[in-house]
Amino acid sequence: MDDAHVVYDKRSGYSQALNDFAREIFAIIEEKPRRLSDVERELESILGGPLESDLKKMVEKTVAEFDKMGLIEPMNSA
């Protein structure tokens, strides 16, 4: 939509709004299961350089929000 991305969670039936940054992080996880470090590495690859600490914190906070919203779940460590 014009100012945010709206996603529908088929499992819960809830609809959520994501800003551009959250949508980008979600797309990375949506592609395949990732560890937090993998998400950061993928983002560095997209941005073409290392992430600053503020941005790393934003990534962590965003992923934590996804967990709270039920949009992601832990994967096995195998």
Added chain:
Amino acid sequence: MPPGKKCITDPDTITKNLSGKGLLLDIGPICTKVSIKFPSIREDFLHIYKGYPFLEGPAITDYYLEAYARNFYRRYMRPQVAINTYMRDDFIPLPDSMGLLSVEMSLNWQVAFGCKSHILFHAGVVEKNGVGVIIPAISGSGKSTLSAGLAYDGWRFFSDEFGMLDQNTGDLYPYPRPISLKNDSIAVMKAWVGNDEFFSREYHGTPKGTICYLRPPMASIAAMTEPAKPRVVIHPVFKRDAKPEIKTLTKTMAFFRLVRSSANYGDIGEPAFHALAKIAEDCISCEVTYSSLEEGIALVNKVVDEISDA
């Protein structure tokens, strides 16, 4: 008359069916079999449903509603009307003087609780020149008065309570039941319409104050099977002495406000998400602040005229 359906027009047959086995009230996509055992309530009911199609049976019926007395004493001594919807309802009986309220509120409850064929909005809906306008709002916010005012100002009336959206076609379907007016809005609408014959008597002392029902224009009742595409969503804000204002909403805000106003979004699930997202994308959504009915109607016309000119 609904196309392909035969209706009863003889008043004696209508009264006989309503007092006995049930009268088939066919409004838009919903057919309800109504039976009322109290003569006074039947009279009130037939007054506000004058001109509506009552079907000859048999017909596929969506809901059943019976207004009756629980026992002999309650029929004649301090009479109380009980309601049976055959849907595990738990309504408290009301004095027979409020019988029409019982019937109307039960009909609303049946749709709100039971309708899964259409996406429901707690909203008024009107249409003019192919432009469907959804007016979502909570109870007491003025949507019924605004919907009624528009209906008696040349707009086709769909509903003041339930917006019904076909999840497959995205069309709005009319469900033009009598309009429920409360307190100050009763006098406002009586002055606006200019003919008391279209109104029920006033019911005082209800939990929401005084309630009165207004029959929609006959042209709206006659066109009740014709859908329309939604083009505008208007969230009304009635505030005395407020400066008239139109505030356009972002598409995301428009989407979530539609979700909030939907009675069965969660029940319908993903198809409802896509349908509401399409409305948010394709329609103009705005919040309209006004301090009088005339002002509200003028602002609605302004919003619609602007998209027509575009």
